[in-house]
Amino acid sequence: MKILITGGAGYIGSHVVKQLGEKGYDVLTIDNLSTGHKEAVLYGRLEVLDLSNKEKLKEVIKSFSPDAVMHFAASIEVAESVKNPLKYYRNNTANTLNLLEVLQEFGIDKFIFSSTAAVYGEPENVPVKETEPLNPINPYGKSKVFVEKILEDMSNAYGFRYVSLRYFNVAGADPQGRIGQSYKNATHLITRALKTAKGEYKKLYIFGTDYPTPDGTAIRDYIHIEDLANAHIVALEYLLNSGESSVFNCGYGHGYSVREVVEAAKKVTGIDFPVEETDRRPGDPAILVADNSKLVNNLNWKPKYDDIEYIIKTAWNWELNKKF
Known part of the structure; x- marks a missing residue:
């Protein structure tokens, strides 16, 4: 089974790559290494590529022909998104649209999206259910909501199936100490x-x-990165077993x-x-x-x-x- 991972050299993506590799999946990671690290990719092959390069993206996806795609590549700093919103709409929303158009072209119809609790903004009800209104209060959260809406429309129009996982506060590292959080500007x-x-x-x-x-x-x-990565594995298995498009909160x-x-x-x-x-x-x-x-x-x-x-x-x- 072939799985394509975008942003697989980053904190969360690399832990998912690790768990996929341990389970015997054939993994290809795409990452531009702007914040990721090639040393974090413990399994499979790494293709250094930015999702804005649509022609190269087509070549890679056509050659690999994945059964499903997991999409982590994104800018994630809330404060930066307020100061530089266009960067977030370009990288998080427009580049995701590039990816989705290529998947549509090649008939790849199973997709797991790295979303965030930031889509809820300041929720009225806690604990937060997936049915809580989406009311993001910063461009980072808005950039993720836009993608969720695109996925919903694709699912309705094309039979495209996706799972959107909304993360709360992710922390911790690989228990064996091989990979962990390594941002230049730590905000957590x-x-x-x-x-x-x-x-x-x-x-x-x-x-x-x-x-x-x-x-x-x-x-x-606060959710441990290993448990969050495992949520991606069970979501993937759900899609591979004909599960319908859905959204899930990831927290304790x-x-x-x-x-x-x-x-x-x-x-x-x-x-x-x-x-x-x-x-x-x-x-x-x-x-x-x-x-x-x-x-x-x-x-x-x-x-x-x-x-x-x-x-x-x-x-x-x-x-x-x-x-x-």
């Missing part, structure tokens, strides 16, 4: 906390302590506050790194937690690593020993 709380523990940052900032939560800091649903269904994560990071690392409390960031909801019952019940997804200290432990091991 756990990664920034661990880099502060290492001394790469002088202090960790807590943005907002006046939220309507038990300790005043925002609450988020409960959350941790910023202060709880910071304390867990200090416990795991054994380092009492400096923390400074400051004002809220615009657009940060108080609580963002997934209702994952659809993923659990419909795809029989069984997470293994629902433990914040284990999540941080694997991320810390990667930070201390990372190879790229």
Whole structure:
């Protein structure tokens, strides 16, 4: 079975490539290496290619003839998307349209899309169900909503089948320490906390302590990267077994506050790194937690690593020993 992965040299994509390879799938990764790393691609072949190059994309897809495609390639920084929205609409939306047009041309009709909880904006109901209105509050979230709408229309028009996976807060690393998060500009709380523990940052900032939560800091649903990668595997198997187009939230269904994560990071690392409390960031909801019952019940997804200290432990091991 041949699976094409776009963005497979990035954080999430590379863990999916790893799990596909371990299961014996024939994997081809496409990545422009703007934020990914060739060393992260542990299985299959890597083709260095930008999705804006439609003619080259056609050549690669025609030659490989995949049975299904998993699409991770995207720009992901919310703050950057506000400052430079056109980059996000070009890379996340227009380039995805390029990819989808090529798949349509060659009759490839099974597609898994890397989406995000940012499509919900500031949801009224928590835990968030997939039926919650899509109301993104930044260009990053909007760029993903546009793709979801295109996929819905393609499914209705052509019999194209897709699964859109809406991620909540992804963290952790390969338990064997081979791959992990390696962004130049870390924005995720756990990664920034661990880099502060290492001394790469002088202090960790807590943005907002006046939220309507038990300790005043925002609450988020943190999912281990291995469990998220496994959600892609069960979604792929669902499509390969004639499953209908659908959307699933990817989270654990409960959350941790910023202060709880910071304390867990200090416990795991054994380092009492400096923390400074400051004002809220615009657009940060108080609580963002997934209702994952659809993923659990419909795809029989069984997470293994629902433990914040284990999540941080694997991320810390990667930070201390990372190879790229």
